[in-house]
Amino acid sequence: MWVLLDLVLGVLIGRFLLPARWKKANAVLQTAATIAALFLMGVSLGTQGNLLANLQQTGWMALWIAVGTVAGSLLLTVLLDRRLLRPHRMRKGKGGEDG
Amino acid sequence: MIAAALGAMLLGVLCGQFWFPQTVSEWLSPGGSIALSVLVFSVGVEIGSDRELPHRVRSAGLSVLLLPVANLVGSLLGGIAVGLLCGLPFRLAGGVSSGFAWYSLSAVLLTESVSEQAGTLAFFVNLFREILAVALIPLCAKTLGPYAAIAPAGATSMDTTLSLLRRYTDESAAIAAIVNGVVCSTAVPVLVSLFCP
Numbered sequence: 001m002w003v004l005l006d007l008v009l010g011v012l013i014g015r016f017l018l019p020a021r022w023k024k025a026n027a028v029l030q031t032a033a034t035i036a037a038l039f040l041m042g043v044s045l046g047t048q049g050n051l052l053a054n055l056q057q058t059g060w061m062a063l064w065i066a067v068g069t070v071a072g073s074l075l076l077t078v079l080l081d082r083r084l085l086r087p088h089r090m091r092k093g094k095g096g097e098d099g
Numbered sequence: 100m101i102a103a104a105l106g107a108m109l110l111g112v113l114c115g116q117f118w119f120p121q122t123v124s125e126w127l128s129p130g131g132s133i134a135l136s137v138l139v140f141s142v143g144v145e146i147g148s149d150r151e152l153p154h155r156v157r158s159a160g161l162s163v164l165l166l167p168v169a170n171l172v173g174s175l176l177g178g179i180a181v182g183l184l185c186g187l188p189f190r191l192a193g194g195v196s197s198g199f200a201w202y203s204l205s206a207v208l209l210t211e212s213v214s215e216q217a218g219t220l221a222f223f224v225n226l227f228r229e230i231l232a233v234a235l236i237p238l239c240a241k242t243l244g245p246y247a248a249i250a251p252a253g254a255t256s257m258d259t260t261l262s263l264l265r266r267y268t269d270e271s272a273a274i275a276a277i278v279n280g281v282v283c284s285t286a287v288p289v290l291v292s293l294f295c296p
Contacts, residue, residue: 006136007288010143018148026148030141035107037134037207040127041222042111045215047124055219061185062195062223065178069196069224070231070251072177076169077250078243085162085246 104203108222135207139288142204146281163275167282170250174199175290178224190294191217197290198225199253199283200232208291217295229255236263245272252276254283 018026115124146152175196182192191213198205202225210218232251240248245268252260257280264276 004289004292006139007143007285010140010145011147012143014144014147014149016147018144020148023145023148026141026144030138030145031103033134033138033141034203035103037131037138038104038107038203039111039114040131040134041207041210041215041218042108042113043115043119043124043127044111044131044210045108045219046112046115046117047119047121058216058220058223061187062220063227064185065181065192065195065220065224066227066231068181069174069178069199069228069253070235072175072180073170073173073250073253074239074243074247075177076173077166078247080165080169081244081246084165086244 105226131207132211135211138204138207142284142288146285149281152278152281163278164282166246166249166275167279167286170253170279170283171199171286171290173250174253191220193294194291195221195224197287197294198228199255199287200225200228200251201254201284201287202226202229204287205291208288209295212292212295228253229259232260233263236260237267240264240267245269246275248272249276249279252280254280254287256280257284 178196179192194209198221202222205225206218206222209221235251236248248268249256256264256276261276265273
């Protein structure tokens with residue numbers, strides 16, 4: 001749950017306190033934290049013995065799950081687009097307003 | 100960024116496996132939590148400081164908010180279904196599918212809340228999703244329409260795949276892509292911690 005509090009705190013500070021010129025510093029901080037977090041994740045992975053065997057098993061499963069997420073998101077998005085967004089855009093276009 | 104992320108993780112694995120003594124690895128482990136806190140906080144700051152966002156949503160029409168909902172629900176249904184078929188527990192399948200191609204954040208979150216193996220799985224699921232998105236965006240834009248091209252990109256539609264989406268779709272789809280990316284990015288920590296508290 002602390003992750004959510006952390007996120008909300010960031011949103012509030014970004015919205016109300018952070019001067020615009022610090023946005024770039026925030027981007028640098030984000031990249032540095034990502035690299036550090038992944039490096040440290042790698043270290044704790046590396047201290048386990050059977051890493052390669054795990055990876056061989058995980059790789060294929062990961063690929064199939066990734067295909068599943070892409071297929072699911074495509075299916076629902078196409079359905080939404082055909083049933084709702086496209087007719088809405090066409091109505092807007094016929095009305096001759098902001099298209 | 101993919102190269103830097105993969106390089107950092109690989110270097111960490113090599114250090115952990117061959118060079119660092121066990122005591123150093125144990126000493127470093129609280130650093131992972133600190134880096135994660137900084138990362139999540141910084142993501143929040145980025146979302147909060149985008150002052151154009153409410154205006155962009157209004158100009159694109161509220162129906163554009165339905166797009167990330169379809170993307171989130173579809174990704175979860177597809178990912179969980181395949182995860183269950185692969186023998187994963189429901190919560191873990193949901194957790195790894197909640198990365199929406201943001202491999203770095205989802206991997207670190209799952210390492211922290213479940214285990215290193217879960218984090219590795221999340222890393223590869225979401226890395227593969229980003230690679231699939233890069234490969235599929237031009238094809239989807241051509242055959243299924245501009246809005247469908249946003250679907251595979253997940254959370255990356257506001258940054259790493261945005262330039263590709265801009266090139267293969269139109270202006271209104273590019274705005275929808277930014278909105279989709281913001282909603283999906285915000286949903287990553289929320290959904291991962293709901294599936295894997």
